[in-house]
Amino acid sequence: MGSFFTRVRSGVVSRLPRHIPVAYKLGAIISLLLVGSMALLGAVILEQQRALLRAQMDTFGHSAVVQLAESSKELVLADDGLALEALIVNLVGSGAVLGAAVQDRSGRVLARAGRVPAGTQALAPGADAAVYRESIRFRDMTLGTAMVTLSQAGERRAVAATLRSILFTTLAVSLLGGAAAFAVGRHLSRPLHRLVEATRAIGAGDYHHRLPEARRDELGHLMRAFNRMALGLQEKSQVEGALSRYVSDGVAREILSNLDRLGLGGRQVEASVVFADMAGFTRLAETLPPDRVAGLLNTYFTYVSHIARHYRGSIDKFMGDGVMLVFGVTEDDPDHRFHAIASGVMLQSLVARLNRLRQAAGEPPVQFRVGVNSGPMLAGNMGAEDRLQYTVVGDAVNLAARLMAAAGPGEVLAPRDLCRHGDVRHRVRVQAHRDIPVRGKAEPVPTCRVAGLAPTCRQAMEARLTRLLGEETAA
Structure with missing residues (x-):
């Protein structure tokens, strides 16, 4: 008997549709006729309002540019740039005019003010303006x-105001079915609240x-997609954590943020x-x-990682x-020269x-030997x-390696030019050192020995070393 009911239940479940649209659940409660009629009427009114405003704007725009062309004709012939600038500044300062410009027939800008596209190009998308x-x-x-x-801001505000009026009217008419819709809305809001909570949890790391996937409607599809996204983020976090153990955090971020350009x-x-x-x-x-x-x-390299x-x-x-x-590679660091030298001293x-x-x-x-250099790479x-x-x-990079090879145990060598750099010279104490011949360079490289840092x-540095x-001792 138990197996019979199990087969019946499985058969009923198998005959259920795999996708139940939310529109079907709302169709028996909300009056589609009222809402649809109001939406259609509102769309017609809104389109008429938009067309009227656009026609008015086009008329004004054509009039303004024609007037500018007529007013600047003689000034262009006379190549009077100062008068053109004054004409355009006066025009830009009026009403909805965001910018104006006058070009000669070769495309050279004679005068301009405000927002004007270059050449024959259009404004960037989302510029909220018409040329x-x-x-x-x-x-x-x-x-x-x-x-x-x-500026199209006035047109957009007028359209938005019309839209708000239409929405308010539609809302008022739709209150006829509001009581039933409220009950259904409460029922449908529960999974949405779960989605919000899940999103906050993902945002917190x-x-x-995960979300339950028992629903067979659009929200169920959304929950399944959310779970797949969470799984992908979890796997990416695990990969990033593992990757950062082999490379630095900055390199790991650089690689993971450019996965489509790994070449x-x-x-x-x-x-x-x-x-x-390590010397010797x-x-x-x-x-x-x-x-x-x-x-x-491992002990010394752990300390080096902390210093870096x-x-x-x-x-x-x-x-x-x-x-x-x-230093200054995976993240911008305008003080990378001093930081490199200070890390060697530390x-x-x-x-x-x-x-x-x-x-x-x-x-x-x-004992360690240290070589430091800075430059383009x-x-x-x-x-x-x-x-x-x-x-x-x-x-x-090659010169830094050569300086390390030339340094003695306990020494920090750097090129003399680097030690005299404006970002460095007042914060380090250096001693004169010999010129070092470097393979591939015609002249020996003048160097200096970094004896320490300035008192401050x-x-x-000593306080950081103590901590x-x-x-490490506590660990």
């Missing part, structure tokens, strides 16, 4: 073109929120780059087990015992603090078609 043109003629010769731009190539940027590697790493790796070497690198974020930079790549940082100061702890624990000290996807890496390349900047070491 009227008229040739400036003297006898049988065309001297140029007059243009007048009129709760991508696990080789990039854009020219003015940015800064820092190269740092080969000897250190020979004396320590592999797991301790990996742990040592503090100075608005990002890690471009890890290279064995070295790291490459970029790294050396942090390494000095950690070395005191390591020596107290009987462990060998660790290409930022974008590099590599092969099937394997890309977002990075920066260019002569400025140094205090802020960072405290946070």
Whole structure:
């Protein structure tokens, strides 16, 4: 018996339509005749009002541009630009005229004021204006073109006022069926409230929120579409979270916001780059087990990541015992030059603090070499078609790597021009250093050794280091 009722219920459900339009649910309650008649009448009135206003506006616009063409005829012949400017300024200052211009027959603008399209182009979509043109003629010769731009705001306000009147009248007539419609509206508003709550949850980052899909009408389709969207956002969030573990947050945002343009190539940027590697790493790796070497690198690279974020930079790549940082690439940073140098100084100061702890624990000290440079470089996807890496390349990048190789343990080297830059020189302390020959350059590169930061900047850096070491110790 139970299976019989189950089959009957399944058969009834299978014969139900898969889509029940909302119009069918409202058809038995709301008087379609009243509402439809009022809507039709309102549409006719509204269209007549719009046509009348448009005709009036066209008449005014043609009159204004013809008058401008006639008034500017002699001025164009005399090439009297000052009088043309005065004529147009007076015209633009009147009523609904948003702009006006006079061009010669070659298209050169002789005088203009207000909003006027360039050449023969139209105004941008949504400009809420109309342009009227008229040739400036003297006898049988065309001297140029007059243009007048009129605002459509008055027309739109009049149409909106008419529409409001029609809607108010329709609403008053529709009150005949309002009582029943209210009851049905309350019934239909429940899923809408669920949609609003679900939308707020998604906006707050709760991508696990889902809606029931039991309805078989338009709202049911909307709920299913919403659930598919929430699932897609959840998957994208998971991908972004995983991606940000392998690349910097800025690079992850750059990649995810341009998924339709994932190809080789990039854009020219003015940015800064820092190269740092561990001096004597080969000897250190020979004396320590592999797991301790990996742990040592992970510890220092974690600190480097904190330093880069503090100075608005990002890690471009890890290279064995070295790291490459970029500043002003994935986000605009007008102070990227100082931030790059300060990150190198902060790294050396942090390494000095950690070395005191390591020596107290009987462990060998660790030292870094740092090279900094700034200049134009290409930022974008590099590599092969099937394997890309977002990075920066260019002569400025190569020079930073050469400076790192020339730096001694514990040193931060930078080109002399960078140290003397207006954004940098008052905030760093530098020492003269030798000119370094660089492969591919005809002349050696003058360099300087960055000894530290100015007192105010140094205090802020040391305070941040204290908090960072405290946070890491607590963690």
